[in-house]
Amino acid sequence: MIDYLILLSIVTTYIIAVLLTSFNNQYVKLLTIGFALIYFLWGLWHHKKEGSLHLQIILEYLVLAVLGSWLIIGIF
Amino acid sequence: MAQSALTTFSTLQPSILGFATNISPEKIIILTNDQRLQNDQNPLTTSQKLNQAALAKASDMFANNYWAHTSPSGTEPWYFISQAGYEYKHAGENLARDFENSLEVVSAWMASSTHKKNVLDSRFNQIGVAVVNGSINGQETTLVVQMFGTETSGQTSVLGSAEFVTSAYANQTSPNDLTTLSSFTMSKVISLSFIILLLITLGLDWFFVWQKKLVRISGKSWAHTTFFVAILIVAIIIKQGVVL
Numbered sequence: 001m002i003d004y005l006i007l008l009s010i011v012t013t014y015i016i017a018v019l020l021t022s023f024n025n026q027y028v029k030l031l032t033i034g035f036a037l038i039y040f041l042w043g044l045w046h047h048k049k050e051g052s053l054h055l056q057i058i059l060e061y062l063v064l065a066v067l068g069s070w071l072i073i074g075i076f
Numbered sequence: 077m078a079q080s081a082l083t084t085f086s087t088l089q090p091s092i093l094g095f096a097t098n099i100s101p102e103k104i105i106i107l108t109n110d111q112r113l114q115n116d117q118n119p120l121t122t123s124q125k126l127n128q129a130a131l132a133k134a135s136d137m138f139a140n141n142y143w144a145h146t147s148p149s150g151t152e153p154w155y156f157i158s159q160a161g162y163e164y165k166h167a168g169e170n171l172a173r174d175f176e177n178s179l180e181v182v183s184a185w186m187a188s189s190t191h192k193k194n195v196l197d198s199r200f201n202q203i204g205v206a207v208v209n210g211s212i213n214g215q216e217t218t219l220v221v222q223m224f225g226t227e228t229s230g231q232t233s234v235l236g237s238a239e240f241v242t243s244a245y246a247n248q249t250s251p252n253d254l255t256t257l258s259s260f261t262m263s264k265v266i267s268l269s270f271i272i273l274l275l276i277t278l279g280l281d282w283f284f285v286w287q288k289k290l291v292r293i294s295g296k297s298w299a300h301t302t303f304f305v306a307i308l309i310v311a312i313i314i315k316q317g318v319v320l
Contacts, residue, residue: 007299011306018310024188025174025318032310039303046296057294064300068307071271075263075311076174 003046010038025076036069099218101127101205103178108195108203108222111186115196123225126204129153129160130221133169137219138210145169145320157223165228168194172220173212175317176260181220184319191319200224260316271308275301 014035021027043061047053109119133156136147146152153169170191175181185191194200204223211217282297284290 007302011302014306015309015313019313022313022315024184025314025316028310028314032307035306043296043299046299060294064303067274068303071267071307072310072314075260075267075314076316 003042003049007039007042010035010042029073029076032069032072036065039068040065098177099175099181099207099220100178101207104181104205104207104220104222105203107178107182111182111195117196117198118201120201120203120224123162123202123204123227125160125162126157126202126223126225127206128204129156129162130204130206130223131208132156132159133223134206134208134210134219134221138208138212141212143171143173143212143320145171153223157225162225163227164225166197166199166224166226168197168200168224170194170222170224171320172222173217173318173320174260175218175220180315180317181319184315184317185222188319194222194224197224199226201226264311264314267311268308271304271311275304275308278304 014031017031018028021031040061043065044053044058047057105120105122112119133153136151136156137143140147140149142148154164154167157164157167170185172181172184175184182195185195202225204225206219206221208219208221209216210219212219278297278301282301285292285297
């Protein structure tokens, strides 16, 4: 349960930070890269804790984190 | 390091014509004066010399491929103002790029405390603006240069950020020579469509795994969904353009 709350906190912080800096897209790009990196690390931590950390899962979180940040940065 | 990552990401995206459609120097000046009037400041009068200085600064940024108040060779904004024959007592500069219309440019300046200070500074009584299309680091963009000044032969001071040019080659924009297609809007629609498609796929995956009670090695669909919902929200709220 704590894992889910941490993820929700990360998501909320990211969205608020973007709202506060949306006048400068350089900040938004950096925030997005940071968010994707933190999500990737969160995934590793969460699955390691559950004892289900495998190479496939590492790659899955990595691909989705890169894809997510590319979808935002690609807009500018 | 972070800048390198951004550059790498930028080169991966498709190149679309990136000129703004609805930015004009006249409108920028009108909106700037509206802001000053709303804040009990005198409106600024247009100075042809400051217009010339702003155009020279924009041309220099395109010619020397930089996006900054001070050029890579160290030329500051005040040089352009002086070169235009404007003897300033006070001077200031605001920059913007990649915006779609004049209102967004002025709104972004007003949202930034340092730029707002220039817009509302009581020491300025004249303004010059240039809106120029060109390419910086291979990316087509519309630059907006706003120069503020107070002319005098007395003591000089510089406020905010500012810069010069030898040959102006960039084009001053006019309302009819611009594309009506915004690269930002187009990219945003494509990204939003892709994110929504991903969310639908994750939702279906989640549903079928739950319905068929499948056991497999994979990440958490709900976590991925949360991640992409955040990406979707940000894709909706982000605005085009950057100020300096």
